[in-house]
Amino acid sequence: MQSGKPQVGDASAASGEGGAAAPVxxxxxxxxxxxxxxxxxxxxxFITALARGxxxxxxxxxxxxxxxxxxxxxxxxxxxxTLSRITYxxxxxxxxxxxRDSGRYAPGHGVLAxxxxxxxxxxxRQLAKPAMQSLAQQTGGALALGTCDGDAMAYVExxxxxxxxxxxxxxxxxxxxxxxMGRAYLALLPAAARRDLMLRLGALxxxxxxxxxxxxxxxxxxxxxxxxxxxxxxxxAAAPFESATxxxxxxxxxxxxxxLLPESVLRNEVAPILHRTAxxxxxPA
Numbered sequence: 445m446q447s448g449k450p451q452v453g454d455a456s457a458a459s460g461e462g463g464a465a466a467p468v469x470x471x472x473x474x475x476x477x478x479x480x481x482x483x484x485x486x487x488x489x490f491i492t493a494l495a496r497g498x499x500x501x502x503x504x505x506x507x508x509x510x511x512x513x514x515x516x517x518x519x520x521x522x523x524x525x526t527l528s529r530i531t532y533x534x535x536x537x538x539x540x541x542x543x544r545d546s547g548r549y550a551p552g553h554g555v556l557a558x559x560x561x562x563x564x565x566x567x568x569r570q571l572a573k574p575a576m577q578s579l580a581q582q583t584g585g586a587l588a589l590g591t592c593d594g595d596a597m598a599y600v601e602x603x604x605x606x607x608x609x610x611x612x613x614x615x616x617x618x619x620x621x622x623x624x625m626g627r628a629y630l631a632l633l634p635a636a637a638r639r640d641l642m643l644r645l646g647a648l649x650x651x652x653x654x655x656x657x658x659x660x661x662x663x664x665x666x667x668x669x670x671x672x673x674x675x676x677x678x679x680x681a682a683a684p685f686e687s688a689t690x691x692x693x694x695x696x697x698x699x700x701x702x703x704l705l706p707e708s709v710l711r712n713e714v715a716p717i718l719h720r721t722a723x724x725x726x727x728p729a
Contacts, residue, residue, distance in 0.1 A: 682695050
């Protein structure tokens, strides 16, 4: 395998394929507008070129593997010629690595430095970790701390319990807004902000009746739940909070196989502990 630099302006050479970029679509097949365009309308200070570069970097997620320019164009909705210039620049700066044999890109070491800088600077992560470790030991479940990242929730901390019956999702993993964590984040938002975010999510948003139920659960228990709905056979509870450190809204969740964490255990035993933990990390009302 050889590594090298792609040629600027040769979009098809870097992707290994030709053809026009397909528009970005949601799960229902509807065309989705590129987030860059939405941002450009918000302010004259919005730097579209920078946003496009970051949009490309966001395409590289856990399990995505290396990507060519054609795939990146399809994921972002950007023209291939634009993608060629962006990937060339990101490669020159060390944020992408280019493999000459496959014509594909993978994240470079520069991205790792950015991620580590963020994680090491998150005070709420360090404050939450002891309680997460304790609850993981008590329940055998998987504990996660996450925050909203565009159209999904991103893990900033993950503690795995004793059970080997579930997927062990790592820090950096992005999970659906229809997960217990995503539902809890939405339920905590003021009604107007929640409505706006659900409109932006489109087909990726939980059903309105699900969110109504989660808002009621949050008011009565301090938690929101997903009982085999996000992933079959997996139950989870999640408690949202606005961090006392001023770092924004976070959600702490506990999940695992339904055989390990049945609904009665999550609601009666796990949820109260999650709620107390969230309160201890919250900004005073």
